Amino acid sequence: MKVLNPDEMRRMDETCIHKYKVPAQILMENAALSALSVIQEEYPHHSVLLVCGSGNNGGDGLALARILFSLEKDVEVLLLGNPDHFSKETSQNYRAVREIGIPLSLNPNDEELSFKPNRLIVDALLGIGLNRTVSEKYKAIIERMNHSGAPIFSLDIPSGIDGTTAQPRGISIRADKTICFGAPKRGNILSPGYVYNGELFCSRISFPPPLIRDWPGKTEFNIPSPLIQRDPLGYKNSFGRILIIGGGKNYQGAPALAAQAAYRSGAGYVTAAVPQSQASGFSAHCPEAVIQELQETTEKTISEKNETLLLDLASKHDVVLMGPGMTGQEETVSLIRKLIPLIPVPLVLDADGLNALAGSPDLTSKRKFQTVITPHLGEQKRLRLGLTEDQSLEERYGVICVYKGPRSRICQSDGKEYINLTGNDALGTAGSGDVLAGMVATLIATQESVIQGVCKAVLLHGLTAERYPGARESFTASDIIEALPRCLLEYKNNYNEMKQTFLGKMKMIP
Known part of the structure; x- marks a missing residue:
């Protein structure tokens, strides 16, 4: 499923109108009919107040008001804006609403605004074109809608959400349900915008399949291919050999968690290269792992003296994960920087591996093998030091970047997202x-491509949290590992359903 920004959506509309000869009025009518189907299913007994702006989003609301009225629903319209500035399609619906006698208040004052808790509010106020802070006039109306206690159904996007960045422009409607038209927008899907949607629906509004299929957009949902079936005649070396370089004083658990996750994700053979002082205790955390003891610095971190040993070890594995728990000790950082460009297999960098990389993009951009980085927000900021505003981490560092956070993004240097x-x-x-880093390393080694492995790992990592039966406050990293067998099985057995339902995150409406 493609995800568009507002400019792409406008171009898609124009292509549908001019190339495929579907009139704009039909698209507006179809948008209203798809919204009607949600109302009939979800709010069949409600009277409806439609709050409409002056753009085509408001036109969708006016068309919906006309159709609801024809079904003898109790309908009222609050319209904000100057009818002289309406588009042709919005003007046609405005005139129809007036002529057939639907109660309509044009630019009502505060005393005329009435939001009753037992009446459905349809938000058709601002739409996806908002590119500035919400005005004080609209802010007051949105605040009253949000505090009315009434259910709110937004058309295309909750009013106030930026369709590109997903950030509220000062304030936003908090919808109970939202229906997006044509395709979901970035503002519907990214954080924090997705929180404001409530339940999300989508209608193609009769866009021809070739228009959707062949659209050159580079952003889509992370719904990768099915998991590769294991070879029934395989043995441990058939299922991915993973080298984890990590650990340091006070951070013994980080590489152990990565190793456990690697095994639970399907790795056949995991080597943990850790400081000598940690080696004896490591097997208690992950008895399956092979331990490579490393020479230490005086601070009990990994010494530069291990460079030759680690490069030789890396050449005997399919993927290397470097960084968990390695600390920022000066000599250890120097070792990481030496190893990054020389490791002769795909490399996953996390935690202190990222901190060592920050400010030195040439270390990864000139590598012969693919590199994956998995920064959280703080690490993203450090990695951006020295970059221009229009440069992305994946472009400048020449990597696949997993931007961790709510609605994580997996981005390639060619612009795919x-x-x-x-x-x-x-x-x-x-x-x-x-x-996550341990999962990424394993699935890179066992799936059909690096990008598919990364995408599957991120999806499954998130799925473990959704399937946790207890309170979210009680969830730990070990719970992720414990849940992996069930989530892997669910992804295998229910793949087609998960793909068709967009992992339960969006419903398609005819």
């Missing part, structure tokens, strides 16, 4: 990133 739909705030717990 996958928005992840799984996960919740339970993942905000120590060690969660170490687990």
Whole structure:
């Protein structure tokens, strides 16, 4: 499923109108009919107040008001704006609403505004074209709508959400349900915009399939291919050999979590290269892992003296994960920087591996093998030091970048972007990133391509949080690992349903 920004959506509308000869009035009518189907299913007994602006979003609302009125619904319209500035399609629906006698208040004052808690509010106020802070006039109306106690159904996007950045422009409607037209917008899908949608629906509004299929957009939902079936005749070396370089004083758990996650994600063989002082205790955390003891600095971190050993070890594995728990000790940072350009297999950098990389993009951009980085927000900021505003991390560092956070994004240096739909705030717990890094390393090794492996790992990582049966406050990184077998099985057995329902995050409406 493609995800568009407002400019792309306008171009898609224009292409539909001019190339495929579908009139704009029909598209507006279809948008209203699809919204009607949601109202009939979800709010069949409600009277309806439609709050409409002066753009085509308001036109969709006026068309919906006309259709609801024809079904003898109790309908009222609050219209804000100057009818002299309406588009042709919005003007036609405005005139129809007036002629057939639907109660309409044009630019009502505060005393005339009435939002009753037992009446459905349809938000058709601002739409996807908002590119500035919500005016004081509209802000007051949105505040009253939000505090009315009434259910709110937004058309295309909750009013006040920026369709590109997903950020509220000062204030936003908090909808109970939203229907997007044509295709979901970035503002519907990214954080924090998706929180304001409530339940999300989508209608193609009769866009021809070739228009959707062949659209050159580079952003889509993260719904990768099915998991590759394991070879029934395979053995441990058939299922991915993973080298994890990590650990340091006070951070023994990080590489252990990554190793456990690697095994639970399907790795056949995991080597943990850790400081000598940690080696004896490591097997208690992950007895399956092979331990490579490393020489230490005086601060009990990994010494530069291990460079040759680690490069030789890396060449005997399919993927290397470097960074969990390595600390910012000066000599260890120097080692990381030496190893990054020389590791002769795909490389995953996380945690202190990212901190060592920050400010030195040439270390990864000139690598012969693919690199994946998995920064959280703080690490993203550090990695951006020295970059221009229009440069992305994936472009400048020449990597696949997993921007971790609510609705994580997986971005390639060619501009392709996958928005992840799984996960919740339970993942905000120590060690969660170490687990993800171990999953990424394994699925890179076992799936059909690096990008597919990364996408599957991020999806499954989020799914573990959604399937956790307890309170989110109780969720730990170890719970992610424990849930992986069930989530892998669910993804295998229910793949087609999960794909068709967009992982339960969006419903398609005819």
